[in-house]
Amino acid sequence: MDWEKLELNPKIINALKKANVNSAKKILSLPAPDLQRLLQLSNSEVQLVHTAVAALYRSVPPVTALQLTRGEFPSLEPGHRLSFACPVLDGLLHGGLPLLGITELAGESAAGKTQFGLQLSLSVQYSREHGGLGAGAVYICTEDPFPIKRLRQLITQQSRLRPDVPPALIRTIRFSDNIYIEHTADLEALQTCVTQRVRTLLERGLVRLIVVDSVAALFRSEFQADEAIERARHLLAFSATLHRLSHTYSVPVFCINQVTDVVDGPNPGRCDYGLVESKVLPALGIIWANQVMVRLMLRRQERCLRSGEQTSAARKLEVVFAPHLARASCLCGVWEEGVRGITQEGVVE
Amino acid sequence: MMLRTVSSSPLAPSVKVRLINAGFHTAADLTEVQPLQLCKAAGISPEEADEVLRTLRDDSSPLQQGAAVQSLTALDLLHQEETRGSIVTFCSELDAVLGGGVPVGKTTEICGVPGVGKTQLCVQLAVDVQIPVCFGGLGGEAVFIDTEGGFVVERLVGVAEAAVKHCAALAEDEEQRKALESFSVEKILSGVFLIRCQDHTELLAELHLLHDFLRKRPQVQLVVIDSVAFPFRHELEDLSHRTRILTGFSQQLTHLSAQHGAAVVLTNQMTTKVSSGQSKLVPALGEIWGHAATQRLILHWEGAQRFASLYKSSSHRDATVPYHITAEGFRDASVSASSASSLSPAAGSHSKRPRTEHQHS
Numbered sequence: 001m002d003w004e005k006l007e008l009n010p011k012i013i014n015a016l017k018k019a020n021v022n023s024a025k026k027i028l029s030l031p032a033p034d035l036q037r038l039l040q041l042s043n044s045e046v047q048l049v050h051t052a053v054a055a056l057y058r059s060v061p062p063v064t065a066l067q068l069t070r071g072e073f074p075s076l077e078p079g080h081r082l083s084f085a086c087p088v089l090d091g092l093l094h095g096g097l098p099l100l101g102i103t104e105l106a107g108e109s110a111a112g113k114t115q116f117g118l119q120l121s122l123s124v125q126y127s128r129e130h131g132g133l134g135a136g137a138v139y140i141c142t143e144d145p146f147p148i149k150r151l152r153q154l155i156t157q158q159s160r161l162r163p164d165v166p167p168a169l170i171r172t173i174r175f176s177d178n179i180y181i182e183h184t185a186d187l188e189a190l191q192t193c194v195t196q197r198v199r200t201l202l203e204r205g206l207v208r209l210i211v212v213d214s215v216a217a218l219f220r221s222e223f224q225a226d227e228a229i230e231r232a233r234h235l236l237a238f239s240a241t242l243h244r245l246s247h248t249y250s251v252p253v254f255c256i257n258q259v260t261d262v263v264d265g266p267n268p269g270r271c272d273y274g275l276v277e278s279k280v281l282p283a284l285g286i287i288w289a290n291q292v293m294v295r296l297m298l299r300r301q302e303r304c305l306r307s308g309e310q311t312s313a314a315r316k317l318e319v320v321f322a323p324h325l326a327r328a329s330c331l332c333g334v335w336e337e338g339v340r341g342i343t344q345e346g347v348v349e
Numbered sequence: 350m351m352l353r354t355v356s357s358s359p360l361a362p363s364v365k366v367r368l369i370n371a372g373f374h375t376a377a378d379l380t381e382v383q384p385l386q387l388c389k390a391a392g393i394s395p396e397e398a399d400e401v402l403r404t405l406r407d408d409s410s411p412l413q414q415g416a417a418v419q420s421l422t423a424l425d426l427l428h429q430e431e432t433r434g435s436i437v438t439f440c441s442e443l444d445a446v447l448g449g450g451v452p453v454g455k456t457t458e459i460c461g462v463p464g465v466g467k468t469q470l471c472v473q474l475a476v477d478v479q480i481p482v483c484f485g486g487l488g489g490e491a492v493f494i495d496t497e498g499g500f501v502v503e504r505l506v507g508v509a510e511a512a513v514k515h516c517a518a519l520a521e522d523e524e525q526r527k528a529l530e531s532f533s534v535e536k537i538l539s540g541v542f543l544i545r546c547q548d549h550t551e552l553l554a555e556l557h558l559l560h561d562f563l564r565k566r567p568q569v570q571l572v573v574i575d576s577v578a579f580p581f582r583h584e585l586e587d588l589s590h591r592t593r594i595l596t597g598f599s600q601q602l603t604h605l606s607a608q609h610g611a612a613v614v615l616t617n618q619m620t621t622k623v624s625s626g627q628s629k630l631v632p633a634l635g636e637i638w639g640h641a642a643t644q645r646l647i648l649h650w651e652g653a654q655r656f657a658s659l660y661k662s663s664s665h666r667d668a669t670v671p672y673h674i675t676a677e678g679f680r681d682a683s684v685s686a687s688s689a690s691s692l693s694p695a696a697g698s699h700s701k702r703p704r705t706e707h708q709h710s
Contacts, residue, residue, distance in 0.1 A: 011396060028553045031597030036361075042400060043359030051561065054554035062492065062542035062562065068502045069538060076545055077502050094503065101498045228623075233586065240583040244547060247498060269621050269628030271462040274650045286630070289463045290578070290618045293499060321464025324501035326676060 006052045015039045016049070024057045075250060082209065082252050083131025084116070085123040085161055088341025092317065092330045093294075096131065097252040101293030102242055104215075106257040106282035111298040112315055112334045113256045114144075117211040118151055119338045120254055121179050122158065124209040130165050133251075135208035136178030138198050142190065143217040146181045157337035180207060187218050187234055194241045202249045209252055210245065216258035216283040232287045239291035255292075258283040273320050274327075282320075294322040305333040305342065317341065358404055367391045368401065376405040429454075434487055436478045436571060436612055438470065439512075440681050442670040446659050447644075450477075453487070453570055456599075456606050456613040458577075458641065460632040461648030465655060466674045467616040468499045470648070471573045473679040474614060475505070476512045478571040479540050481528035484516055489570030490540040492559070496552060496579045500543060509537040511677030542569070549580040549594070556601050563609040571612045572605065578618040578633045592637055599641035615642060654682065 003013050019039050021027055027035065027049065036046045060073070068077040081096035090096050097103050097120065107113050121139055126132030139146060155175045159167045180201055184190040194210075201207045215238075223231040246253045259280035262272070271286050272278070273295075282288075282295065289295070301314040312333035319325045332341040353376040355368045371391040373379055379387070379402060388398040421429070435450035444450050451457050451474055461467045475493055480486025493500055513534055520526050542562075546552040552574070563569055577598075585591035606613040620633040632639065632647070639645070645660045651671075658669040671682035 024554075025550045028550050028557070029594055031593065031600075034593075034597075040361050040363050042361045042364070042404070044400075044404070045361070050557040054557040057551070057554045058558065060545070062544045064539045065502050065505050065541040065543060066535060066538035068543065069506065076543065098501070236583055243498070243583075247545075247547060267628070269623075269630060271619070271630060272650065273462070273464050274653045274655070276653045286462060286619060286621055290620075292463065293497070295464065323468045323499040324504040 005056055007055075008048060008052050012039075012041065012045055012049060015041050015045075024053050027053045028057065078250055080128065082120065082133055083123055083126075085119055085131065085338065086332075086340045088330055088343055089317065089332065089339070090131070092319065092325075092328060092341065093322075094325060097254060098294060098324075099133075099250045099252050100247055102239065102246065102253045102255055102291060103294040103296065104255045104257050104282065104292045105296045105298055106259050107298035108259055108280060108300065111300050112339065113298055114147060114213055115150075115334050115339045116298075117213050117254060117256055118147070118154055119161075120209060120252075121151075121211060122154060122175055122338075124207075125173050125175060125178050126162075126165065130162070130169075133208035136180060136201075136206055137209040137211060138180045138182060138201055138207045139211045139213065140182045140184060140190070140193060140198075141213055142184055143214055145183070151176065151179070153336065154338055161337040161340070178206070184218070187222055187238075190218055191234075191238060191241070194238070194245070198245065202245060202251060207251070208249075209254065210242065212242075212253070212255045214256040214258055215288070219284060219288075220258070235284065235287050236291070239288065243291065257288075259297075275320065294325070295320040301331070305331070307333065307335060307340075310335050353405055355405070360401060360404060361397075364391075364393055364397050364401060367393050379405050433610060436474050436487060437480070437485075439473055439477060439515075439679050440657075440670075440672045442681055443657050443672060446657075446665060446668045446670055448665050451571075451612050451614060452643075453612045454606055454610045455643040456602050456615065456641065457643065458615045458617055458632075458645045459648060460617040460619060460645065462619050462630065462650070465648045465650060466672075466679065467648060468497075468575055469504075469674050470679050471575050471614060471616060472500075472505055472508050474571055474612075475541050475573060476508050476537055476678070478612070479532070479537050480512070480516065481525075481532050483524045483528050484519065487570050488568075490542070490566065490568045491571040491573065492542045492544065492562070492569055494544045494546060494552065494555060494572070494574045496546045496574070497576055498545070499575060500545075502538075505538065505541060506534060507676065508678040509534045512537070515677075540568075546580060548584055552580050553594075553598065556598070556605070559605060560608070563605070563611060567609070569609075569611060571614065573614045574602075574616070576616040576618060577638075578616075582618070582633060588635075592635070595634065595638055595641070599638070602641065613642075 003016060006013065016039065021038065030038070032046050032050065035049065036043060039046065063073050063076065067073060071079045078099045081098055083096040084090050084093070105113050105116055117139065121137035123131060124133050124135065124137050127134050158170050162170065182193050182197065184193050198210060219231060219235055242253045245251065260283045262279055262281055272281060275281065282297065297318045297320050299316045301316055303314045305312050305314045312335055315332050316329050317332050318329035319327055330341045332339055355365055355373055355375065358365065368391050373391065384395060384398045384402060387401065388395050433453045435447065435452045437444050437450040459467050459470055475491035478487055478489045478491050482488045513532060516532060517529055520529055544555050546555060559572065581591060581595060585594065602613050605611065618633045619630045621628050622631045647658045647660060649656055649658065654671055655673065656669050656671050659665060660667055673680050673682045
């Protein structure tokens with residue numbers, strides 16, 4: 001740390017130099033009495049030290065919410081979201097995926113979770129005008145191999161999914177070149193992946209979306225039941241990294257999660273988020289839930305949907321919680337060209 | 350004024366030793382001394398002598414002295430508390446339990462599982478602290494320290510719009526109608542200061558700077574930290590280190606609320622605790638942190654209904670009340686149940702999409 005930048009009198013600076021406390025982090029995390037003992041200074045002088053170091057450490061001064069709505073601080077409030085490439089889904093989520101924070105999609109196997117991940121990986125590549133972020137995506141697979149065939153199909157069908165975008169423009173985007181696929185087979189590889197390779201891609205501006213498919217697989221398979229504390233520690237470290245990446249680079253993080261069955265009977269340790277009717281709940285418990293900003297659930301329904309020649313099993317996409325969204329849901333289907341939501345009126349059974 | 354001893358003063362230890370060795374034991378011993386004399390007598394530098402005299406003679410600086418000089422009777426305190434008031438939550442049942450709302454000059458901790466409405470209550474309070482005095486509000490401003498990234502300005506706008514409508518419907522006399530002219534959504538937005546912190550060091554830095562900010566802006570009567578758990582659980586794995594930092598942190602918060610007469614509202618996450626084979630949900634950050642706030646509010650689900658329970662309040666009985674979160678914000682469970690389906694400015698604007706329930710989380 002550069003002492004000369006601190007607005008303090010020479011006596012205090014000398015005390016700092018003498019005590020050899022040279023990191024702002026250390027000074028800030030020492031309570032006043034501890035720092036006083038260390039520096040041999042008076043109470044008020046220690047207060048001056050704390051304030052001066054804090055002023056140097058802070059990056060952004062307090063900003064009013066009015067300034068945020070005016071878009072004066074895009075790093076704190078980007079003012080736009082990443083589109084799902086479907087007006088109904090975007091309507092449910094008030095414009096799409098928030099750029100800051102972790103969005104989770106939980107659901108049973110074969111509910112169609114991966115379809116959302118793929119669709120977002122393509123949608124992010126459009127310009128902001130068309131709901132994208134003008135960059136690629138990094139797709140981290142921990143469960144199954146990346147569904148490359150399905151991706152190719154989605155790319156060829158883009159003009160059908162996106163009638164709002166001129167076909168000539170769609171043809172200019174080299175979709176498959178901008179999706180960086182990472183396979184991680186264990187937790188260590190996963191952590192290295194997000195702390196090193198993903199960071200590099202973000203720094204170079206190559207990607208503006210992180211998809212993790214899925215978070216549950218590795219955390220569920222690598223730990224025994226009695227290793228809850230160790231699992232929590234890894235889970236916190238992993239989510240802290242994602243959180244920081246998201247806020248540093250304004251990139252949405254989309255995590256796919258598995259579900260666990262609800263065991264009947266009262267359990268004071270269970271948190272069901274008011275989902276009384278649900279027979280399943282998102283996996284990984286409350287430790288992970290605390291790290292998630294927007295939680296979505298996808299459920300396969302009994303009925304079928306029809307669109308032209310195609311039929312699809314109906315799915316219900318539900319907002320479980322989000323700081324800015326009502327608890328709401330919509331129906332959607334998985335078609336050749338991608339996932340599309342259906343307004344209540346559009347349901348043909 | 351109380352007679353201050355040198356040994357209890359907030360001076361540097363080396364200076365204290367020299368003073369005592371030179372025979373200066375109390376503030377009275379120093380009343381007649383000139384800085385230069387002291388300098389020679391105690392063998393300290395002129396700057397140090399200046400500071401000694403400043404500190405021990407005119408104990409007027411409230412920041413350094415606090416409780417040591419101020420002695421108030423219980424009656425004084427009662428009056429002070431009554432005039433300071435509290436911030437309404439817009440859930441009348443919860444207000445009743447809290448004795449009028451979230452008290453100014455104290456710390457309140459809100460714990461709960463994700464999605465139960467901690468951030469929603471904080472956003473509601475950041476709006477409600479600004480309600481004009483003639484409507485029974487405080488006419489204040491709010492600082493919102495967001496460590497989780499859950500502060501979404503879109504939601505604040507929705508809650509502010511509803512609060513303005515609410516007050517407009519209540520306006521009766523000329524004074525209130527006049528106050529309404531300046532009580533606009535824009536005004537509310539400009540009265541909420543956002544600080545976003547990525548880790549606990551940034552949070553500690555902001556807390557050090559907050560004293561100056563509150564001194565310059567005495568209108569600020571609410572400081573929200575949403576949440577305390579997030580930065581402290583993420584990076585501090587060494588538990589004894591964490592406990593020490595947290596203890597210092599909670600002292601600073603208490604100081605902040607008492608000093609500046611602001612309500613300090615903290616949120617905390619829940620975690621699973623296993624004891625004798627049974628697991629249950631408890632507030633995070635451990636037992637010691639439980640002493641940090643004056644009162645603790647736990648928000649929880651009971652089936653499909655949200656409840657707020659007040660624990661550990663020195664002034665009120667423990668109680669549990671239901672509440673709802675609607676498009677407008679934090680509300681009574683009973684009232685919103687009837688009005689939820691028909692309502693509301695915010696719901697009207699996006700009523701086209703299917704909606705099962707008017708609930709935010």
